[in-house]
């Protein structure tokens with residue numbers, strides 16, 4: 123869609139709202155002429171009393187105008203206000219024009235962000251009641267009532283998780299970028315084991331070296347991990363011996379005395395064995411994630427998972443017998459070859475297996491994935507909406523509550539990913555990372571470390587090398603990362619002077 127901005131340069135805001143409302147489109151910025159088809163002219167003007175945004179939208183032969191305004195004095199409250207308020211009204215004007223043209227109200231209204239629940243958490247932190255926060259979500263952003271409920275439930279979980287944090291806590295992520303095969307919807311930086319088997323052993327050596335360096339920095343700062351999450355990729359592509367070595371290295375390098383949760387993703391059921399689970403249990407792993415994505419054989423085949431529904435059942439039996447207390451299962455709504463009936467069967471089947479966490483993702487159409495490259499046909503937004511409605515109703519009725527949620531770009535119907543949990547079994551790491559409650563230190567290829575000052579919300583990031591091969595070759599980066607981590611955390615400790623780091627200002 124062609125986009126022309128007048129009176130402002132909020133390109134990112136324009137792109138965000140456009141891609142959320144028309145996920146199949148890509149923005150093209152430039153002057154819009156009479157001969158242009160799908161296009162929008164987004165104008166912003168600031169008068170003595172009001173700032174006004176107007177969007178003139180042309181879409182599939184229809185035209186509409188959307189308007190939104192804010193008091194000029196709201197732009198002048200503090201240094202960040204102008205951009206925040208102006209972007210909000212620009213997006214709202216586009217939203218109103220889009221709704222008039224399509225006649226459809228998206229579930230998330232005019233919200234474009236990755237973390238919609240954070241808005242609610244922040245409102246509650248400022249002392250608003252849940253009712254007032256819910257009303258603000260509906261009135262200001264046109265969020266549908268069921269999505270407002272999701273936000274309230276996740277905001278409650280976030281506040282509970284936050285209350286238990288101490289100033290010396292952070293979370294540790296360890297990435298294993300190998301998978302048995304590449305899934306059709308994946309654009310992740312993992313490599314299939316067939317091609318990269320030879321890299322696994324050197325990767326593990328380098329990872330242990332990085333863990334030793336960062337472990338030393340963490341010990342010097344007297345920090346302790348609250349959660350550890352080994353993800354990827356598929357960590358259980360490692361052999362039982364390799365898992366044993368990795369977990370022993372982490373135990374040796376980090377003080378795990380404050381650990382509340384230790385998760386290992388065992389995403390591909392065909393990589394799960396009794397021996398590997400025994401190793402995980404013996405090292406104190408408390409949570410594994412077994413991810414069928416679908417229990418429909420033709421869907422699994424279409425997405426290239428190369429495992430059967432029967433292998434999911436077997437992996438679940440092994441996981442339950444292993445004594446690891448918490449089991450998560452991941453599903454995706456909107457996969458190629460799936461239907462609302464197929465998704466219902468999948469969800470019912472998974473529920474019958476009794477996981478205490480169930481994460482329902484919406485398919486995201488990622489550039490570079492086979493779904494996009496080969497143009498695989500996927501269910502439409504209405505069908506995906508039906509799948510998610512069924513999940514929301516059924517999981518609520520079965521005693522699960524939403525505890526974290528996030529959205530991604532290019533999701534079918536612009537919906538969301540939601541983690542559901544039985545009471546008391548919430549995956550804490552997922553809350554900490556999504557709500558940005560404290561620092562997440564990442565080790566391994568593709569990892570990004572997020573340094574968080576919980577009192578001010580200030581965040582710094584640094585990134586590890588993306589691919590396994592590059593990660594092995596550029597180990598000098600570990601020292602730079604370590605210096606940045608140490609500097610940030612040392613300053614944070616000094617600034618709290620022993621005060622509670624977990625309380626946001």
Ligand code: SF4
Nearest residue numbers: 301304305308310355
């Ligand atoms: S298991 Fe996950 S990381 Fe691996 S290819 Fe599939 S989607 Fe990508």
